[in-house]
Amino acid sequence: MQTNKTRVSPTLPARERILLTAHELFYRDGIRATGIDRVIAESGVTKVTFYRHFPSKNDLICEFLEFRHRRWMEWFVDALQRHGENLNALLPALSEWFNDGSFRGCAFINSVGELGAVLPEVVEISRRHKQEMMEVIGQLLPPSRHRADDAQAVAMAVDGAIIRAQFDQSPERALHVLNRLLKALLTK
Amino acid sequence: MQTNKTRVSPTLPARERILLTAHELFYRDGIRATGIDRVIAESGVTKVTFYRHFPSKNDLICEFLEFRHRRWMEWFVDALQRHGENLNALLPALSEWFNDGSFRGCAFINSVGELGAVLPEVVEISRRHKQEMMEVIGQLLPPSRHRADDAQAVAMAVDGAIIRAQFDQSPERALHVLNRLLKALLTK
DNA sequence: GGCGATGTAGACAGAATTGTCTACATCGGC
C-alpha cells in the first residue's frame, strides 16, 4: 500500500473530489485494500462530508463503478473515433490504454473478481459495462447477418487481451496476439 | 459472506485441512473477504497449529495459489485427455469447469485483480500458471511453424471466455463464442 | 431574513483483523 499523497484539485466540489480519489485508489490498490479513511484523507474532506454524500462504503463502490464506466466509455468512443472508427482503430485505441502507466487491467473484471460473490450490484454494473463495450465494438463492424455474433467474439478477444496485458510486463504481446485473433476472425 | 460450515474431513492432517478450507473460502468469497479466523474455525484447527504451518496470511495466500495451480492443472490435463486430446477437447473440458456450481472465474485472474498491486508474489505465481496453461494448450495443436503463436491466441481466447462465463448467468454464450473464435483461428 | 445544502474538526464506538502467548497432550522414531 503506497502512501503517495495524490491530492485532487481542492477547488472541485467535495463529491467530485471523493469520487476522483476513490477512483484512483480503488483502481490502483484494490477496493477492499483501500480504507474509507484513506479516501477521506486524500480527497481532503471530513468524515461527515463524506458520509453525507455516500452513506456507506458499498454506496461509494457502486458510484465508483458508475463513474469509471462513464469515464472509460467516453475515452473508448473518443479513441476509436480518433483512430478511424473501424475495426483497425481497436488496436491503437487499446494500445493507448495498455501503455498508460496507471493501467492495471479492467476495473470491472477486477471488481467482480474481488467482490462479485459478496456484492451482487458489482456484477450487475459490470455486466452492463461489458454489454456497452460490446455494442460500441459492434458499431465498428460492417453490417451483416452475424454482426452481433462477431461483436461478441471481438469483445471476448479484447477481454483476453486485457488480462494478458495486465499479467505481462509489457502490453506488446497482448496487442500482437489480439491482432492475430482479429485478423483470423475477419478473413474467415 | 456466507456462514456455511463446510467442514473438511477431520481425518486429514492439519495442513491439508487448512489448505482445502482456504482454497474453498478464498476462491468462493475472495481472499481479503476471508479472515484467518474463519479459515481456522472451518478447518478445525487452532491458531497455534495454523500459525506453525503458515507464519502469515500472505504465506497462506501463496500456498493456496500453488495448491490451486496443481489441482487445476491436473484437472485440465485429465479433462483434455478424456475428451480426445486435440483442440476439439477444449470446449467440452471448459464446459465441465464452467458448469460446475462452484465456478467463479479463474482464481489467478481474480487474485491478481485483488492483490496484484500489493503482493507481487501473486502476480508471479499467476503468470506461471497462465504460462503452463498455454503450454498445455499448445500440445493440442498440430506441430507447425506458428504453433507457439497459435497457442497464445487460443489461450487468450480462453481467458476471454473465462471472464465471459464468470459474468454471465450461464456459460453457454461463453462456450459458443469461444467456439467461433477457435474455428476462425484454425481454418485461417 | 431565513432555510437548506454543503462544508469543517475531530472524538468516539464497536467490530473485525492479524498475530502472539501460556500451558498442556500425543505420538512416532532414534
Add this chain to the structure above:
DNA sequence: GCCGATGTAGACAATTCTGTCTACATCGCC
C-alpha cells in the same frame, strides 16, 4: 526413554475498519 513434530484451548494485544456524533461555519437562493 526421550525428543521433536504435531496437536489442542483460548486469552490477549495492537491495529484497522466502518460508521456515528456534537458543534459550528458558509453560501446561494427563495
